[in-house]
Amino acid sequence: MYKYPVAQPEIDKEELKNIVEAVKSGWVSSKGKFIEEFENAFAEYVGVKYGIATSNGTASLHLALVALNIGEGDEVIVPDLTFAATINAVIYVGAKPVIVDINPDYWCIDSNKLEKAITPATKAIIPVHLYGHPCDMDVIMEIASKYNLYVIEDAAEAHGAEYKGRKVGSFGHISCFSFYGNKIITTGEGGMCLTNDKELVEKIKILRNHGMDPKRRYWHNVVGFNYRMTNLQAALGLAQLSKIEKFIERKRKIAKIYLEELSSLQGITLHPEMPWAKCVYWLYSILIDDEKIKMRRDEVAEKLEENSIETRNFFYPLHEMPVYRKYASFTYPISSKISKQGLNLPSSVKLSEEDIKYIATKIREIVIR
Numbered sequence: 001m002y003k004y005p006v007a008q009p010e011i012d013k014e015e016l017k018n019i020v021e022a023v024k025s026g027w028v029s030s031k032g033k034f035i036e037e038f039e040n041a042f043a044e045y046v047g048v049k050y051g052i053a054t055s056n057g058t059a060s061l062h063l064a065l066v067a068l069n070i071g072e073g074d075e076v077i078v079p080d081l082t083f084a085a086t087i088n089a090v091i092y093v094g095a096k097p098v099i100v101d102i103n104p105d106y107w108c109i110d111s112n113k114l115e116k117a118i119t120p121a122t123k124a125i126i127p128v129h130l131y132g133h134p135c136d137m138d139v140i141m142e143i144a145s146k147y148n149l150y151v152i153e154d155a156a157e158a159h160g161a162e163y164k165g166r167k168v169g170s171f172g173h174i175s176c177f178s179f180y181g182n183k184i185i186t187t188g189e190g191g192m193c194l195t196n197d198k199e200l201v202e203k204i205k206i207l208r209n210h211g212m213d214p215k216r217r218y219w220h221n222v223v224g225f226n227y228r229m230t231n232l233q234a235a236l237g238l239a240q241l242s243k244i245e246k247f248i249e250r251k252r253k254i255a256k257i258y259l260e261e262l263s264s265l266q267g268i269t270l271h272p273e274m275p276w277a278k279c280v281y282w283l284y285s286i287l288i289d290d291e292k293i294k295m296r297r298d299e300v301a302e303k304l305e306e307n308s309i310e311t312r313n314f315f316y317p318l319h320e321m322p323v324y325r326k327y328a329s330f331t332y333p334i335s336s337k338i339s340k341q342g343l344n345l346p347s348s349v350k351l352s353e354e355d356i357k358y359i360a361t362k363i364r365e366i367v368i369r
């Protein structure tokens with residue numbers, strides 16, 4: 001246990017009240033009033049018509065791909081720097097992932113490199129709003145429309161983030177969220193697909209429930225999954241959703257303090273926020289240039305750990321892992337560099353301003369020496 005964790009859920013009396021109500025109602029599995037309430041409220045929050053709650057973010061991505069009939073012979077574009085669930089879902093459906101490098105300025109998929117990755121087999125793009133920063137959605141949507149591609153937004157790390165004033169998760173044909181315990185709002189484990197397309201809603205709901213015909217119990221027209229969210233999870237999620245703006249405000253306040261305290265440090269690049277973006281800083285992150293500060297990123301992390309300050313290294317670039325190497329069609333200089341330099345800092349909404357100032361002071365001490 002760290003005194004200063006990277007992320008930590010804030011669960012209080014409102015959540016407990018809802019969970020107790022759900023337990024007392026007897027609806028503890030995937031039927032019950034909280035599921036639809038949570039689906040509707042979250043969809044409305046993001047600005048999309050329909051929400052389909054799922055068992056986790058990975059299941060949401062998998063459902064989205066199956067619902068769009070993406071499978072063998074198809075290609076799906078993914079960024080090189082993301083949590084592996086993004087590419088895994090593409091592999092589950094038998095499609096070929098095509099890995100694209102990230103943009104050095106905001107760490108998400110480089111929209112300038114997308115067109116080079118498109119072939120006649122390309123069916124979809126999965127932009128990932130990494131660490132709370134939105135992707136360049138205008139360019140992505142324009143390219144998708146030009147080549148007739150689906151866009152599945154992976155918004156697992158970016159609840160409430162905005163691109164030009166519009167929330168992420170409202171751009172793609174389907175968007176996918178995660179409510180894992182370290183996310184901006186949590187249901188323990190959990191996820192959601194959002195879409196404006198009623199036909200996709202029906203498809204995803206059937207696929208989520210074993211592929212069972214909604215009008216004919218135990219009759220299956222398609223091979224589905226058990227990817228349902230429970231009423232207990234939705235009860236927790238609904239209470240969390242009522243506080244989402246407070247959580248985001250705190251994340252942004254944390255970012256502001258890190259910015260004020262660390263911006264003068266040579267060799268440290270701070271978490272970006274492009275002029276067109278509202279970043280929610282899911283995990284506030286920095287890049288450490290080991291040549292400039294004469295210390296490796298991992299050494300900085302070790303020294304912080306000695307002070308009970310938790311950090312996480314950035315994700316490994318997908319193309320560097322043997323299991324995904326065969327999907328590398330290009331070079332990936334930016335993600336390779338950023339992955340080696342990147343460090344997620346404590347971003348828990350439970351940390352006080354003094355805590356963040358203390359962490360920043362320790363970083364300064366370690367880096368300046």
Ligand SMILES: Cc1ncc(COP(=O)(O)O)c(C=O)c1O
Pocket residue numbers: 056057058059082083085086128154156157177178179180190191
């Ligand atoms: C970018 C991204 N996509 C997908 C997922 C998968 O979500 P889950 O853990 O809920 O399956 C995560 C995180 O966990 C993620 O960070």
